[in-house]
Amino acid sequence: MGSGTVIVGTGQAGFQTAASLRTEGYQEKITLIGEEPHIPYQRPPLSKGFALGQQDFESIELRPRSFYQDHRIDLIPGKKVTAVDRGQRSVTLASGESFLYEKLVLAVGARNRKLSIKGAKLDGVLYLRSLDEAVVVKERLKNAQQIVVIGGGFIGLELAAVACSLGKSVTVLEALPRLMSRAVAPLISEFYSGLHASKGVKVVCGASVSEIAGSGGKVQAVLLANGTRYSADLVLVGVGVVPSTELARNSMLPVANGIAVNEYLQTSDENIFAIGDCAEHPCAFAGERVRLESVQNAADQAQCVAATIAGRRNVYRALPWFWTDQFDVKLQMAGISNGHDCVVSRGNAESRKLSVFYFKEGRLIAIDSINRPLDHMMGRKLIAAGVPLTPAQAADESVDLKKLAGSIGAAHG
Numbered sequence: 001m002g003s004g005t006v007i008v009g010t011g012q013a014g015f016q017t018a019a020s021l022r023t024e025g026y027q028e029k030i031t032l033i034g035e036e037p038h039i040p041y042q043r044p045p046l047s048k049g050f051a052l053g054q055q056d057f058e059s060i061e062l063r064p065r066s067f068y069q070d071h072r073i074d075l076i077p078g079k080k081v082t083a084v085d086r087g088q089r090s091v092t093l094a095s096g097e098s099f100l101y102e103k104l105v106l107a108v109g110a111r112n113r114k115l116s117i118k119g120a121k122l123d124g125v126l127y128l129r130s131l132d133e134a135v136v137v138k139e140r141l142k143n144a145q146q147i148v149v150i151g152g153g154f155i156g157l158e159l160a161a162v163a164c165s166l167g168k169s170v171t172v173l174e175a176l177p178r179l180m181s182r183a184v185a186p187l188i189s190e191f192y193s194g195l196h197a198s199k200g201v202k203v204v205c206g207a208s209v210s211e212i213a214g215s216g217g218k219v220q221a222v223l224l225a226n227g228t229r230y231s232a233d234l235v236l237v238g239v240g241v242v243p244s245t246e247l248a249r250n251s252m253l254p255v256a257n258g259i260a261v262n263e264y265l266q267t268s269d270e271n272i273f274a275i276g277d278c279a280e281h282p283c284a285f286a287g288e289r290v291r292l293e294s295v296q297n298a299a300d301q302a303q304c305v306a307a308t309i310a311g312r313r314n315v316y317r318a319l320p321w322f323w324t325d326q327f328d329v330k331l332q333m334a335g336i337s338n339g340h341d342c343v344v345s346r347g348n349a350e351s352r353k354l355s356v357f358y359f360k361e362g363r364l365i366a367i368d369s370i371n372r373p374l375d376h377m378m379g380r381k382l383i384a385a386g387v388p389l390t391p392a393q394a395a396d397e398s399v400d401l402k403k404l405a406g407s408i409g410a411a412h413g
């Protein structure tokens, strides 16, 4: 047997590549190497059920430990890959070991962007990306009373919802004028400001955080540039991530806003692929190159690469979708709304059932649905198949999206 496929990263994308290679009938060796000391697990529950204490580690494992042995996947957790030698086709670990590869998949994800302001390293300033960090967040939440969340994006707001549900006093500080503004329309941001406020979370947008104050090495307050002070005994920071590109950069592979790949998710070296949060790919639905941070993107890209490695060369063309759970409200997003020129809605905020449809040059490009799972599912079908839908139809509850989506199969069958 040859050296097979080496996968770097045991997150969603790395795990799925290994699993899908076997589903595709790949018989060669598979080596799955990850820096974290755990078997692959799901990240989304870390800021939801796990943080709330409703889910334990076993319930978030992607597969039980036996899966890897049963599928002849050599899982090597707790080891960092420090170098790729493209000439030798080998990777070297921090421990000094090295592994040869025929195909290499970089599924190295992203890490949290860190604050660089005064006080950012005080005890009680926490970030959340990994299970180990989640364990600390969960533990520290138990005794904290006043929580300040810096960042009103998905993870910051999910953590705010968790902390509030645990009975804490919570303030969210967001630099931009509205919540989740890079991803959703103003209508959805407004809904979420209202939702959090109704539960007792103080939401401050346009907040320019200038310093974290402390005493005896421990956090005490977060200060804004305008002089406002928010007392805190725990600060949770969610200000975005940076893709892990060092391995690619050091082995002279092109890097932009992520490791640059083509429509096959291949880097400039045909034997090396990059997928998931670390990769920037050409996206037909966005009409440009994008780097996406979602379970769907990681899992679908992994399946695509696995098929290619197994001999079924495959262009990546999956519709992006995403979700976030805050309190008892689920927001589901389908498509990419960047560049939209028209927005219409269905349902209303009062009933807490609302969908926003985004159009570009008359074409439906994205749908955000709050507690309207059917709209989301039908939206995914309509956008992926490019079924015509006018803004007037989208806004009209009597237009049956299921029927329209149902016509896709009929038209193609």
Ligand SMILES: Cc1cc2nc3c(=O)[nH]c(=O)nc-3n(C[C@H](O)[C@H](O)[C@H](O)COP(=O)(O)OP(=O)(O)OC[C@H]3O[C@@H](n4cnc5c(N)ncnc54)[C@H](O)[C@@H]3O)c2cc1C
Residues within 6 Å of the ligand: 008, 009, 010, 011, 012, 013, 014, 033, 034, 035, 036, 042, 043, 044, 045, 046, 047, 079, 080, 081, 082, 107, 108, 109, 110, 128, 129, 130, 155, 244, 247, 275, 276, 277, 278, 292, 293, 294, 295, 296, 298, 321, 322, 323, 324, 325
């Ligand atoms: C708290 C949280 C909540 C989220 N909630 C949602 C959600 O509700 N919905 C959704 O769609 N998405 C959500 N996401 C995003 C989603 O989890 C990610 O997009 C997805 O996990 C990306 O998978 P990945 O495999 O590309 O990267 P990662 O999951 O980041 O995995 C990369 C792995 O590679 C390892 N690694 C990096 N460098 C090396 C190296 N040199 N050697 C060895 N190993 C290395 C890292 O340690 C890491 O384990 C959430 C993310 C977080 C953190």
